[in-house]
Amino acid sequence: MSRAAKRRFEGSASEPHxxxxxxxxxxGHRYSVHEVFSDFVEIAALSISNSVDRHxxxxxxxxxxxxxxxxxxVDRERFPQMFGALVQTFEDLVQGWVPNGDGLADVLGQTYMMLELGNDKAGQFFTPYPVSRLMARMNIGDGAPFVQRDGFVTLSEPACGAGGMVIACADALHDAGHNYQQTMxxxxxxxxxxxxxxxxxxxxLLxxxxxxxxxxxxSVEAWSTWFTxxxxxxxxxxxLxxxxxxxxxxxxxxxxxxxNETEVGDRAADEAFRADGTPIPAAALRVLVPDDQLALF
Incomplete structure (x- = not known):
């Protein structure tokens, strides 16, 4: 992340963030930031999952x-503090949520980039949330056609990253007056x-x-499944x-x-007429024209 982006973040980030x-x-130096971040998000996911997924x-x-x-x-005790700070960050976002104004955010994606953990060589970058929000509005609109037909919108995100696009879609539905918790x-x-x-x-958390x-x-492979x-x-x-x-x-x-439409069309195409105007049965025509031969008359 550039220095300018860091300065913008430091000026706009909430205190919990x-x-x-x-x-x-x-x-400290005993653990790399990369290792700590990976372990933090995994144990947070494990803890949440175990509250609802007994299997x-x-x-x-x-x-x-x-x-x-x-x-x-002493290091283990920091993990619940970090989780509390993350929860409070989202809480502040929701409390300050203004339709068509300040919305949600890809908090962990921003954190990942602020800690300079992105893999440039692998082309791993997290889309800035304002861009995700714009794309969500362009793609999902107000969601009305889907909500009216099925009661909810379904999204498929095959390379989800930190989930920023899904959060942005929830943001867009909220701006359109829908409760995304029930309609997405x-x-x-x-x-x-x-x-x-x-x-x-x-x-x-959202x-x-x-x-x-x-x-x-x-390759259509799946190794683990997580239900929110x-x-x-x-x-x-x-x-579903x-x-x-x-x-x-x-x-x-x-x-x-x-x-049915095809059969009607076939019947119309099969009809031919005698000199006196009466139709010739299609079966009679098929005797004259083999099925595998192109008829030009």
Whole structure:
């Protein structure tokens, strides 16, 4: 991140966000900032997941203990402080939310870039949130057609990063007068586990219904799945199943309509007339013209 961008951030960041950044830098030289950040977002994701996902709870609790065991007690105690600062950062954003004005933010994406953890060689950059917000408004509009038809909008983000685009879509729906917690569901995928954890934590704290998948969208592989609390308590599994059934029914009806229109067209094309104006049956024509031969008359 450039010096100018850092100065802008320092001038506009909330106090809890500044506290969060300072806590990352208090671990000393024993742990790299990169390691601390990755461990923080993972244990935060594990803690949130275990409050709603009992199926994966045992394995994720074991993983949680493996991570925290690597840190001294004084360092372990910083993690809940960091999580508290993150929660307060989002709380301040929501409290100051003005429609079509100041909105939400990709807090962890900003934090990641402020700590200079981006991988330039891999082309890893987090889209500035104002750009994400503009793109969301251009793509989703006010969401009215989708909400009126299905009751909610579904999003698919195959390279989710920190979840900034999904947050921006929630922002756009809020500006349009919709409650995004009831009218939006996201499916997010990323090949980087750190990005998966960042996305999961942010969407969970904003109570966005979502499924976050650690996987490869190109090879259609999935290694772990994370359900946000909003997805679980909102009964979104059943809502999505109902929508899939409705879409299948619509597709079936549309297919039947297309078949019917094709048959009507075929009948019209098959009709020929005798000299006295009476039609010649299509079956009689097929005797004269083999099915695999192009008829030019």
């Amino acid at each position: 500044k506290v969060l950044l300072s806590l990352f830098k208090q671990f 994966h709870a045992e394995a994720r609790e074991k993983r949680y203990k493996e991570i925290v065991r690597r840190y001294e007690r 569901h996201a499916t997010c995928i990323d090949i980087d586990p750190r990005c998966v954890h960042m996305t999961y934590v942010q969407l969970a 109570h966005i219904p979502a499924i976050v998948i650690h996987g490869n969208a190109l 609390p909003a997805h679980v308590v909102g009964g979104w599994g059943e809502k 199943r109902f929508r899939r059934r409705a879409e299948a029914m619509r597709e079936l009806l549309q297919s039947a309509k297309r078949v």
